[in-house]
Amino acid sequence: MTPTRTNSPVLVVGTGLLGSSVGLGLRRLGVDVLLSDASPVALGLAADYGAGRIAPAKSIATAAPEDVPQIVVVCVPPDVAGEVVVSQLEAWPDAIVTDVTSVKVAPLEHVIDAGADLSRYVGSHPMAGRETGGPLAGRADLFTGRPWVVASNEKTTVFGLQEVEGLALDLGSSVVSMTAEEHDDAVALISHVPQLLSTAMAERLLEDETDATALAGGGLRDVTRIAASDPTLWSQILAANGPRVARILRLLADDIVDLAEALEDMNQPGARRKVAEHMLAGNEGVARIPGKHGSRRTFTNVTVMVDDRPGQLARLFHEIGEAGINVEELDIEHSPGANIGLATIGVLPEVRQKLLDELDARGWKVAQ
Numbered sequence: 001m002t003p004t005r006t007n008s009p010v011l012v013v014g015t016g017l018l019g020s021s022v023g024l025g026l027r028r029l030g031v032d033v034l035l036s037d038a039s040p041v042a043l044g045l046a047a048d049y050g051a052g053r054i055a056p057a058k059s060i061a062t063a064a065p066e067d068v069p070q071i072v073v074v075c076v077p078p079d080v081a082g083e084v085v086v087s088q089l090e091a092w093p094d095a096i097v098t099d100v101t102s103v104k105v106a107p108l109e110h111v112i113d114a115g116a117d118l119s120r121y122v123g124s125h126p127m128a129g130r131e132t133g134g135p136l137a138g139r140a141d142l143f144t145g146r147p148w149v150v151a152s153n154e155k156t157t158v159f160g161l162q163e164v165e166g167l168a169l170d171l172g173s174s175v176v177s178m179t180a181e182e183h184d185d186a187v188a189l190i191s192h193v194p195q196l197l198s199t200a201m202a203e204r205l206l207e208d209e210t211d212a213t214a215l216a217g218g219g220l221r222d223v224t225r226i227a228a229s230d231p232t233l234w235s236q237i238l239a240a241n242g243p244r245v246a247r248i249l250r251l252l253a254d255d256i257v258d259l260a261e262a263l264e265d266m267n268q269p270g271a272r273r274k275v276a277e278h279m280l281a282g283n284e285g286v287a288r289i290p291g292k293h294g295s296r297r298t299f300t301n302v303t304v305m306v307d308d309r310p311g312q313l314a315r316l317f318h319e320i321g322e323a324g325i326n327v328e329e330l331d332i333e334h335s336p337g338a339n340i341g342l343a344t345i346g347v348l349p350e351v352r353q354k355l356l357d358e359l360d361a362r363g364w365k366v367a368q
């Protein structure tokens with residue numbers, strides 16, 4: 001077993017999607033994981049699926065030495081995260097306690113207001129998730145390659161920071177340090193508002209009486225993918241970050257009204273320019289989203305038509321590999337009504353021409 005930064009045992013409180021993923025990831029590294037959950041069903045399922053063993057004790061008072069956690073990871077819904085962090089700080093007076101809640105100011109304020117030991121609480125947030133919750137959705141590799149925010153406070157110790165950063169690194173994440181306020185500002189923009197926009201667009205589809213969705217391609221799918229998220233979890237996340245989210249929503253509403261006014265009469269002076277300026281600003285914004293490995297490098301796409309037959313994608317990748325070209329990004333879409341798939345391959349701009357030549361030489365049809 002590779003040595004880990006995380007010492008055994010780790011206690012995971014809340015064994016849904018996040019908790020069971022933490023457990024599965026740590027078990028894979030050989031770390032001893034104790035599990036606890038208010039729901040016996042969620043707890044039993046997580047244990048049965050290999051996320052760890054059911055914690056025999058709820059506090060240091062009754063725990064055998066081998067069942068006393070060094071670090072407690074609180075993975076419960078946002079509404080109860082603060083109080084669970086406080087109760088875990090009290091139950092395990094020598095442990096570092098972190099939580100993975102999607103907001104960071106509310107749990108921190110709860111710990112401060114409760115007068116609990118702030119020096120042992122280090123809030124954190126892995127920027128990785130799925131639309132479905134519960135232990136069965138857990139994945140050992142959920143955090144691999146994803147940023148994990150560690151939000152220290154004025155009482156945080158070097159030891160506490162090391163413990164939480166070690167956990168994130170062991171689970172394959174890259175650590176990003178910021179304050180709780182900086183975190184909540186950032187997630188309002190990159191996670192909470194996008195969730196609401198996706199939801200609002202998907203909600204418009206309820207008005208579709210002409211079965212327009214049958215024509216839907218990648219654009220609509222990309223924009224509405226996260227509209228399938230869990231309403232209970234998201235109501236709690238949004239309630240804990242309301243004013244920050246509302247501020248950005250209002251700016252967005254201004255942009256949308258501006259666009260609608262231009263579109264209502266495209267012959268009015270400046271209307272076309274206004275639409276073009278919004279499109280250009282969007283191009284600039286999207287170029288800011290980091291690509292692979294967190295770099296801001298952008299890739300150029302080549303879309304290849306692939307027959308919908310077994311083995312065709314494997315052949316495509318094998319041949320690209322043979323040509324010595326690295327695939328940086330990949331997207332696969334089925335063309336509605338046709339027996340072909342569209343494989344969009346992102347490569348470094350400098351190898352684009354080589355890729356086009358190699359595909360052509362091997363008889364592949366390039367769609368754009």
Ligand SMILES: NC(=O)C1=CN([C@@H]2O[C@H](COP(=O)(O)OP(=O)(O)OC[C@H]3O[C@@H](n4cnc5c(N)ncnc54)[C@H](O)[C@@H]3O)[C@@H](O)[C@H]2O)C=CC1
Nearest residue numbers: 014016017018038039042076077078101102129130133134
């Ligand atoms: N779902 C996602 O994509 C992500 C969620 N998060 C955060 O992770 C946390 C957990 O979310 P999920 O795992 O998705 O939720 P989940 O619903 O899958 O799991 C939550 C678990 O907490 C348990 N629980 C509820 N109250 C409890 C209490 N008082 N004591 C002990 N256990 C309790 C529930 O029984 C459930 O098993 C949330 O705070 C969320 O903001 C963070 C990153 C991504």
Ligand SMILES: O=C(O)C(=O)Cc1ccc(O)cc1
Nearest residue numbers: 101102126127128129130191
């Ligand atoms: O929003 C995203 O990009 C996701 O991948 C899903 C997600 C949901 C909630 C979080 O707290 C963090 C990530």
